[in-house]
Amino acid sequence: MFEGLSDRLGGVLDKLRKRGALKESDVKEAMREVRVALLEADVALPVVKTFISNATERAVGADVLRSVTPGQMVVKIVHDELKNMLGEGEEINLASTPPVPILMVGLQGSGKTTSSAKIALNLTKKRNKKVLLASLDIYRPAAQQQLKVLADDNGLGILPIVMGEKPVSIAKRAMDTGRKEGYDAVILDTAGRLHIDMELMSEVAQIRDAVNPVETLLVTDAMTGQDSVNVAKEFADKVGITGIVLTRVDGDARGGAALSMRQITGCPIKMIGIGEKIDEMEAFHPDRIANRILGMGDVVSLVEKA
Amino acid sequence: KRSSSKLTTGISDIFTKRRLDDDALEEFEDLLITSDLGVTTAAKLSAELSKTRFDKEVDSAEIQEFIAEEVAKILEPVAQPLVIDASKKPHVVLVVGVNGSGKTTTIGKLAKTYKDQGLKVMMAAGDTFRAAAVEQLKVWGERTDCPVIARDTGADAAGLAFDAIEQAQREGYDLLLIDTAGRLQNKAHLMDELKKIVRVIKKRDETAPHDTLLVLDATTGQNAHSQVETFGQATNVSGLIVTKLDGTAKGGVVVALAEKFGKPVHAIGVGESAEDLRPFEAKSFARSLAGLED
Ligand SMILES: Nc1nc2c(ncn2[C@@H]2O[C@H](COP(=O)(O)OP(=O)(O)OP(=O)(O)O)[C@@H](O)[C@H]2O)c(=O)[nH]1
Ligand SMILES: Nc1nc2c(ncn2[C@@H]2O[C@H](COP(=O)(O)OP(=O)(O)OP(=O)(O)O)[C@@H](O)[C@H]2O)c(=O)[nH]1
Ligand SMILES: [Mg+2]
Ligand SMILES: [Mg+2]
Numbered sequence: 001m002f003e004g005l006s007d008r009l010g011g012v013l014d015k016l017r018k019r020g021a022l023k024e025s026d027v028k029e030a031m032r033e034v035r036v037a038l039l040e041a042d043v044a045l046p047v048v049k050t051f052i053s054n055a056t057e058r059a060v061g062a063d064v065l066r067s068v069t070p071g072q073m074v075v076k077i078v079h080d081e082l083k084n085m086l087g088e089g090e091e092i093n094l095a096s097t098p099p100v101p102i103l104m105v106g107l108q109g110s111g112k113t114t115s116s117a118k119i120a121l122n123l124t125k126k127r128n129k130k131v132l133l134a135s136l137d138i139y140r141p142a143a144q145q146q147l148k149v150l151a152d153d154n155g156l157g158i159l160p161i162v163m164g165e166k167p168v169s170i171a172k173r174a175m176d177t178g179r180k181e182g183y184d185a186v187i188l189d190t191a192g193r194l195h196i197d198m199e200l201m202s203e204v205a206q207i208r209d210a211v212n213p214v215e216t217l218l219v220t221d222a223m224t225g226q227d228s229v230n231v232a233k234e235f236a237d238k239v240g241i242t243g244i245v246l247t248r249v250d251g252d253a254r255g256g257a258a259l260s261m262r263q264i265t266g267c268p269i270k271m272i273g274i275g276e277k278i279d280e281m282e283a284f285h286p287d288r289i290a291n292r293i294l295g296m297g298d299v300v301s302l303v304e305k306a
Numbered sequence: 307k308r309s310s311s312k313l314t315t316g317i318s319d320i321f322t323k324r325r326l327d328d329d330a331l332e333e334f335e336d337l338l339i340t341s342d343l344g345v346t347t348a349a350k351l352s353a354e355l356s357k358t359r360f361d362k363e364v365d366s367a368e369i370q371e372f373i374a375e376e377v378a379k380i381l382e383p384v385a386q387p388l389v390i391d392a393s394k395k396p397h398v399v400l401v402v403g404v405n406g407s408g409k410t411t412t413i414g415k416l417a418k419t420y421k422d423q424g425l426k427v428m429m430a431a432g433d434t435f436r437a438a439a440v441e442q443l444k445v446w447g448e449r450t451d452c453p454v455i456a457r458d459t460g461a462d463a464a465g466l467a468f469d470a471i472e473q474a475q476r477e478g479y480d481l482l483l484i485d486t487a488g489r490l491q492n493k494a495h496l497m498d499e500l501k502k503i504v505r506v507i508k509k510r511d512e513t514a515p516h517d518t519l520l521v522l523d524a525t526t527g528q529n530a531h532s533q534v535e536t537f538g539q540a541t542n543v544s545g546l547i548v549t550k551l552d553g554t555a556k557g558g559v560v561v562a563l564a565e566k567f568g569k570p571v572h573a574i575g576v577g578e579s580a581e582d583l584r585p586f587e588a589k590s591f592a593r594s595l596a597g598l599e600d
Contacts, residue, residue: 036345042527045340107525108550108578109406139578141445146438149459153437194553223404225342225527227555248405252492253529276405276436276488 020063022070027059030074041254041293044229047263055081075294082290086259089284090243090268092119093215099132099178100185101171101211105204105239106219107231108192111247111273113143115219116189117150118281119245119271124156129184134159134174136167136207137191147189154278157183167191171207188213195234204239217270219245224257232264241265246284247273254293321366326359334369341558341595342527347565351376373596374589377561381588386570388416388517388545392425392480398471398507398514399481402500402537403521405488408549408575410439412521413483414446415575415583421450425480430470431456432463432503433487443485449580463487463499464506471510484515491536500540517544519572524550524557531559534567548586549575556595 031052038048055078064073094100102119104112113135120131133151137143144161151158159174171188178186190207193200208216218232218241235241244265246258249272262269269284324330331352338348355372390397399416401409413429421427429447431454433439440456447454455470467484474482486503489496507514520543522530537543548557551574560571571586593599 039339039345040528042529045336107553109408109523111406140442141449142438142441145441146436149437194550196554221406221523221525223523223526223529225525225555225559226340227342227525227553230554231525248490250493251404251490251529252532253527257527 021061022059022064022073024060026070027056027074030071031056031059034074034078037294038256041256041295042223042225042228042260043256043293044226044260044264046229047260050263051081051085051259054085079290079294082259082293083286086262086286086289087268088286090270091283092123092270093242094123094127094129094185096214098185099175099183100215101175101178101213102185102187102215102217103204103208103211103213104187104189104217104219104245105235105241106192107194107221108140110192110219110221111245112192112219113137113147113150113189114276114278115217115245115247115271115273115281116147116187117154117156117278118273119217120151120156120185120187121154121278122271122281123185130157130182132157132159132174132178132181132183132186133189134170134186135161135189136170137189138165138167138170139191143189143191150278157181167203168206168210171211175211186211195231195238201234201238208239213242215243215270216241217243217245218261218265218267219247220257220261222246222248222251222255222257223253228257228260229264232261236265236267241267243267243270245269245271245273246289249289250274250280254295255289256293258289259293321364321369323363323365326356326362326364330364331356331360338373338558341556343558344528344531344562347562350565370596370598374593374598377592377595378589380561380564381571381592384564384568384571385586385588385591386545386572387585388519388572390420390425390481391516394480394511394513394516396428396471396474396479396482397516398474398484398511399517399519400467400484400486400504400507400515400541401519401521402486402541402543403488404490404523404533407488407521407523407526408547409433409488409521410442410446410485411578412519412547412549412573412575412583413443413485414450415580416483416573417446417450417452418580419583420481421452426478427452427481427483428470428474428477428479429454430467430482430484432467432485434459434461434463434466435487439485439487446580464503467503468506468510471507471514475511491533491540497536497540500537504541515542518542519545519547520569521547521549522557522560524548524560524574525553525555526559528559530563531566534563534569538567538569543569545570545572547571547573547575552576552582557591558595560591561595
């Protein structure tokens with residue numbers, strides 16, 4: 001549907017036939033196309049601007065390897081800068097006195113409940129932890145039921161539902177249960193909320209204050225557009241986050257929001273969701289997302305081999 | 307509760323009395339892009355602006371009015387209400403879309419809207435896949451006092467749709483709203499499943515589904531193009547509903563979609579309650595995109 005960067009750069013870069021160091025004028029022209037490619041991949045504009053200025057600085061004067069064209073060289077530099085800005089993935093941090101509280105936050109429908117169950121399963125299977133799930137979503141119809149079904153179907157611990165209990169109390173009860181029953185981690189799934197909904201944002205701040213989470217994970221959808229910066233900024237300011245979970249990476253979105261959110265919050269991308277089933281989650285690899293955003297894995301591996 | 311639009315602040319930052327030169331036009335384009343209009347539509351509007359105002363003094367109010375007007379022009383042809391033909395008994399509406407876009411909630415809101423208009427409304431819990439999707443729709447059934455036809459999770463969605471139509475026909479319902487599981491458009495087997503649902507529905511009533519609504523999340527960026535295209539190929543998408551417009555995302559991609567696909571946009575979601583569905587109005591959508599209050 002969208003042209004990858006290679007198609008886009010084709011015309012511009014074919015002109016850069018000359019050998020030697022990359023010239024500023026050539027790089028500038030190429031970066032115009034890079035900019036459009038990033039915007040079409042939904043990287044937020046302020047982040048695109050920072051990116052272009054960093055990448056331009058790196059590219060001007062760079063020596064072109066003998067076996068590649070200058071155009072391919074630009075692509076490689078752009079790719080590396082993108083990878084660099086995306087940062088390395090990090091494991092979920094459990095380095096604290098158990099039970100370690102993990103708070104899941106994000107917009108409506110971003111994938112929090114599914115991701116909560118996925119992380120619980122991941123910590124259980126891969127890191128041999130005993131994990132308790134708790135739903136603090138008293139608003140969405142059948143939200144608590146949804147998490148319970150996911151837990152029961154997969155043999156995960158779940159805090160019993162008490163009708164009429166408020167989110168902060170549920171959070172405290174979850175931590176108590178976690179302590180009493182010897183859990184290593186407690187994952188608190190919260191209701192979806194808008195970052196501009198003051199009431200619900202202050203509710204989640206109260207939950208945070210009640211449990212002091214070691215991880216507060218912002219769950220975000222890979223299809224998100226330019227609004228990603230507003231969402232990331234508000235959640236970081238009002239709640240404070242420690243990591244990002246990117247969902248629906250199994251789709252065909254280019255996933256520029258990943259770069260935007262990473263850049264705005266400075267927080268690592270901890271996990272990515274790659275399907276609806278609860279074992280469909282994996283660690284984040286900046287390489288793959290960089291290739292996806294640019295739509296040009298081939299050129300990059302070509303230059304890497306050169 | 308709502309914060310002011312980012313676009314507005316952006317516009318007033320850039321256009322406090324300024325000559326419209328190439329730089330200004332580029333910044334104008336950038337601003338449109340920050341509302342998800344996409345590179346192509348932004349370039350088109352910028353060319354339009356430059357036609358009449360290049361080299362002239364412009365200010366932010368004028369720029370906002372320009373955006374509102376041009377966007378409204380693009381949206382007017384697609385702003386069409388969903389028309390239910392109760393004589394179909396039932397008019398069958400199939401609701402499709404990617405995961406988490408707001409399908410189930412929108413069905414609840416539509417049920418309320420048409421029930422309030424005096425129609426006999428039935429819902430079918432066609433998401434037989436996701437945990438507690440059936441229970442979720444049942445809550446909407448209670449809230450709106452409309453029956454929900456459901457089977458256990460894991461059951462065949464097409465079969466359920468078939469049964470629901472049969473029951474709605476037998477019991478004289480005016481409107482049947484069929485929920486489906488969320489699916490990403492690049493998953494061929496899930497899109498095939500959707501085609502099968504349509505085929506089976508046609509076995510019961512070959513004129514159905516009378517409407518197939520694609521529910522689109524306003525936070526979505528350029529991937530919305532691929533959603534409209536692929537869902538449109540798999541099913542005969544007759545119109546769109548845009549949800550979550552109560553956030554800061556103004557759904558600018560809808561403008562590009564209107565240009566490219568021309569599919570009707572019926573309604574917008576502005577909250578999580580049954581009352582939070584509004585007709586899609588080109589002018590007010592455009593004004594809100596431009597950061598102008600109505
Ligand atoms: N394809 C795909 N679907 C996903 C992924 N993660 C979640 N989903 C689906 O996205 C939809 C919404 O997921 P939920 O976990 O209910 O989202 P949520 O953030 O808890 O939603 P609210 O509680 O309503 O705010 C469901 O249909 C999930 O199956 C993913 O990585 N890939
Ligand atoms: N703020 C806001 N939230 C909405 C709106 N429409 C739906 N939601 C919320 O978005 C989340 C997902 O809505 P659902 O109706 O479950 O979405 P869905 O498309 O049926 O999801 P799946 O069946 O999992 O694919 C829920 O938390 C809804 O309350 C809206 O217009 N505004
Ligand atoms: Mg949830
Ligand atoms: Mg649903």
